[in-house]
Amino acid sequence: MSVARRRTHIDSRTVGGVAVLGVLIVISVLVPLVSPYSYRTQRLDEMFGGVSGQHWLGTDHLGRDLLTRVAYGGGISFLVSGTAVLVQTVVGVAVGLIAGYFGGRTDAALMRLTDVILAFPPLLLLLLVTGLLGPTLLNIVLALALSGWASMARQIRAEALTLRTRDFVAAARALGATDGVIVRRHLLANIATIAMVRASLDVGPVILSESTLSFLGIGIQPPTPSWGAMIAEGFSHLRTHPALTVIPSVALSLAVLALTFVGDGLTEALDPRQRRR
């Protein structure tokens, strides 16, 4: 890590990204804990309440506290997307390493599989899997990971292909290391950085995909809040109460923007080959 720190010239965008992301995460963890309101209790006498001392961001069309819902929805988005990226990274790294290291028929079969996944537009795959299997949280995570692991596997395979011809792999084999040890101890260690960079870059797009699903009504189901679904609900009141749409929109865009900056910053710090010019 010290090497990474020395190489980094930390630019203001990365710092800003980390700060915004930190604030959003703190809000989405803390607010549901301390808020006196629940995300689902409807108060029909308090519909479309404006900003007030009780409701810092006002209330929505069913009288629910908007701040609580935005925070809770953010927490769910981060949780679902983070888990999905974790799953797709683990699967992608495992498949990529196996395909790249063992080569031959294993490689060919696994790569044809990625071909089929990559031939589908990712959003269509997501819509199909969650739409037809049912939009439970688990299915959403699995669908997101399913459409994301293939490109990760491709990149890790390319790395493994060059790594397996390196001298230290030959040396390890000469010392009697088995394939399993070489893959786990030597290749994995050399690939970890790239996998981390890829994973950090993937979180933003995955949050976008999740919110798109929820926006279309095929993702996280009401009354559980999610930024995408809240924006969709707000759409029908856009003329009279634009805040219902604008507030979750701002939160979502800020989150994706911050994640993009953090991902770019991490890429520059950890992966010198992908430096921006």
Place this chain on the structure above:
Amino acid sequence: MVPLVLGTTLLVFALGRLAPGDPVQILFGDRGDAAAIARGRAQLGLDRPLAEQYVRFLGRLGRLDLGVSYAYPGKPVGELLAGAVSTSLLLGMLAVTLALAIGLPLGIASALWPGGLIDRLTRFVTLVGIAVPFFVVAAVLVLLFSLRLGWLPVSGWGELRHLVLPVVVLMLRPMAYIMRVTRLAVSQILVEDFIRTARAKGLGPGAIVLRHALRNAAITIATTAGLSLSLAFTGAFVTETIFAVPGMGRATVTAILQRDYPTIQAVVMLYTFLFLALNLILDCLYAALDPRVRYS
């Protein structure tokens, strides 16, 4: 490519079998006695072995017979989707053409004058295009141009005015990618030796960009344009739903929400062919753009 198509048809066939109950039961609903249902099953060939059903399914696909919709009983899926496909193609093409027309010159300009006003503007638009989702852009535009200023309709289809907002929404992200890639590709080529030579022999900046820089960046830009077209097609899921455009994107979302399996099958097949065709066209384009590319 052939195994890919076959793999997809197998997947799509399996998709139809995922349906709870079988098509006949869905078509008949609660009505219909056991004998009628059995007759219906025989008619649709559902009493045959799965392998035979698959071969028949392939045959029907070959004849472009996409079956009958569950959601609108009696209506052939092909009829439902015929107009939708051309609508979405029109929207997508329009969006990508505009994205190229605006993004390409701006990308070149920001490569020529890095750090300048155009470069900074381009970077900002790129950032917005990549980080802000389609439906947020749509919300902002509707709020501004339809509800506040009243210049454009909120949604609908049929008139030219209805085209504006969906096209702008669909255009933004492709444009962002085109600008970014063009800027990168051109600025990488501008430092090459042959550009210095061209400049040294007295070639003007316009000719250098057009004849040397752009020709060398052409493949990268074409790839991005192809990617943009697929972005515009998948962006249609959200955009067409918001603006009530009767296209393929909205048809897909509706079919999935209604679990209209024949329509879902048809739509997935259509998208697969669309993307395969796109890749094929791109591959041919590479050879045309770069004489070094040869397919043996």
